[in-house]
Amino acid sequence: MHKIVVVGGGAGGLELATRLGDTLGAKGIARVTLVDRCPTHLWKPLLHEVAAGSLDRxxxxxxxxxxxxWHHFEFVQGEFVSLDRASKTIGLGGVFDAEDGQQVLPSRALPYDTLVLALGSQTHFFGVSGAKEHTIPLDTPEQAERLRRRLLRTCMTKSACNQSGKGATVNVAIIGGGATGVELSAELRRMEKVFSQYGLRAPEQTHGINITLLEAGPRLLPALSERVAHATAVLLQDMAITVLVADPVIDVRPDGVLTRSGKHVAADITIWAAGIKAPDVLMSLDGIEVNKMNQVCVNNMLQSLADADIFALGDCASCAWTSALFVPPRAQAANQQASFLAKALKARLGGRSIKPFRYIDRGSLVSLGSASAVGSLMGGVIGGSILIEGLIARVMYAALYQKHLAAVAGVRRMLARLLIQGLRRTTSPRVKLH
Ligand SMILES: Cc1cc2nc3c(=O)[nH]c(=O)nc-3n(C[C@H](O)[C@H](O)[C@H](O)COP(=O)(O)OP(=O)(O)OC[C@H]3O[C@@H](n4cnc5c(N)ncnc54)[C@H](O)[C@@H]3O)c2cc1C
Structure with missing residues (x-):
């Protein structure tokens, strides 16, 4: 049977493996295998909520x-480390127990006929001094969990240490004014109110957490329209979040950051949300061409330029959108590419051809806490965009996650999960406290 291997079970890879399993796998037309270094999937746009403690991973x-x-494919856990195009195999590293380091699975080779790379992206520190050592990035559920525990610990220490009965302020610096940095700053401000209910913030303080958002470029949200960026800046100001733009961070220290203009921003916790690149493993793959962000260069069928049997999608793929632009690294792009490849790979096996991939920008939404979001809708669909804000935007933002869940788990399971989560809210604290 034809072997299709999808590497990376994120926003795009999991949707693709599920669709291929439901069609080709269920009918015995192809053997579909999903590889991921982790045993579980968490939709990446939820990470800022995990970090703030408002969502339990x-x-x-x-x-x-x-x-x-449930969806007629096979799952293999392991880190993708190498590619051998001659023998059509990929190499997977060993799997080790997270607690005692014992080897669970050895290094292995896995054969493929068609390979899809869906490895997502990783943090790019751009060589900024001290960034790797003294910041917490927000790229994986483990990092989000580390940030949550650090925040909780710092809030506990600072609210308890002061003998005069006044708690000390916790200083948080977030480097990067893109969607991740903006969403995280708003979520932290929202959760701060909840912290005081559980004794994690001194009650007499208006703001127990000082939040500074630092952006190197001239404005927030450089990838979105000026209108959305302006509306966001106003809302962040209302939330007492300090925004510094056009002043790149040049040095990160254990107690804060230094900007090019000489400003020192004190920080108990510094978070890096300033940039991404595709995983380093892609740089050294047997003849596969990558760009300077390590993304695999693909044509408009999402096929790698070097090998027609190797495809790439999502954040790790460099695919032309217009003559001047590339498809942006967003969940909606990964979702559209997964839908496209599910059809294209099926057609390819049947000896048919389909129209090339075309990215449709449906707009972007940025979450600003539980009751608010801001963004533009429709984008390329109507050739312009509509600015939306507030609760409607927030409901639409939340619907994006439910849409992803429906695509991977089915509508019935998505609704069941929604109900269970609603019920859990009535019996659990609003913030994860341990
Ligand atoms: C905090 C945050 C908020 C975001 N908010 C939004 C938003 O609101 N809207 C939006 O459109 N986008 C948002 N994004 C971006 C969006 O999450 C990504 O564009 C999207 O997840 C990319 O999907 P993907 O399938 O390419 O990769 P991912 O979803 O990142 O999945 C990659 C998968 O590959 C696995 N993997 C990686 N390396 C290896 C390896 N070597 N071997 C085996 N497995 C490997 C990983 O474990 C992971 O499961 C946000 C991102 C972050 C971090």
Whole structure:
């Protein structure tokens, strides 16, 4: 049977493996395998909520092995480390127990006929001194969890240490004024109110957490329209979040950051949300061409330029959008590319051809806490964009996650999960406290 291997079970890879499993796998036309270094999937745009403690990762993650069982594909855990195009195999590193370091699975080789790379992206520190050592990036559920615990610990220490009864302020610096930095700053401000209910913030303070958002470029949200950026800046100001733009961070220290203009911003916790690149492993793959962000260069069928049997999608793919632009690294792009490849790979096996991939920008939304979001809708669909704000925008933002869940888990399971999460809210604290 034709072997299709999808590497990376994120926003795009999991949707693709699920669709291929439901069609080709269920009918015995192809053997579909999903590879991921982790045993579970968490939709990446939820990470800022995990970091702020407002969303429990354990409740929202999907187990790959169960997903594979339900959708007729196979799941193999392991880190993709190499490619051998001559023998059509990929190399996977060993799997080790997170607690005691014992080897669970050895290094292995996995054969493929068609390979899809869906490895997503990783943090890019751009060589800024001290950034790797003294910041917490927000790229994986483990990092989001680390940030949450650090925040909780710092809030506990600072609200308790002062003998005069006045708690000390916690200083948080967020480097990067893109969607991740903006969403995280708003979520932290929202959760701060909840912290005081559980004794994690001195009650007499208006703001126990001082939040500074630093952006190197001239404005927030450089990838979105000026209108959205302006509306966001106004809302962040209302939330007492300090925004510094046009002043790149040049040095990160254990107690804060230094900007090019000489400003020192004190920070108990510094978060890096300033840029991404595709994983380093892609740089050294057997003849596969990548750009300077390590993204695999693909044509408009999402095929790598060097090998027609190797495809790439999502954040790790460099695919032309217009003559001047490339498809942006967004969940909606990964979703559209997964839908396209599910059809294209099926057609390819049947000896048919389909129209090339075309990215449609449906607009962007940025979440600003539980009751608000801001963004533009429709984008390329109507050739312009409509600015939306407030609760409607927030509901639409939340619907994006439910849409992803419906695509991977099915509408019935998505609704069941929604109900369970609603019920959990009535019995659990609003912030994860341990
Ligand atoms: C905090 C945050 C908020 C965001 N908010 C939004 C938003 O509001 N809207 C939006 O459109 N986009 C948002 N994004 C971007 C969006 O999450 C990504 O564009 C999207 O997840 C990309 O999907 P992907 O399938 O390419 O990769 P990912 O979803 O990142 O998945 C990659 C998968 O590959 C696996 N993997 C990586 N390396 C290896 C390896 N070597 N071996 C095996 N497995 C590997 C990972 O474990 C992961 O499961 C946000 C991102 C972050 C971090």
């Amino acid at each position: 354990e409740v929202h993650q999907l187990e790959f092995a169960a997903q594979a069982h």
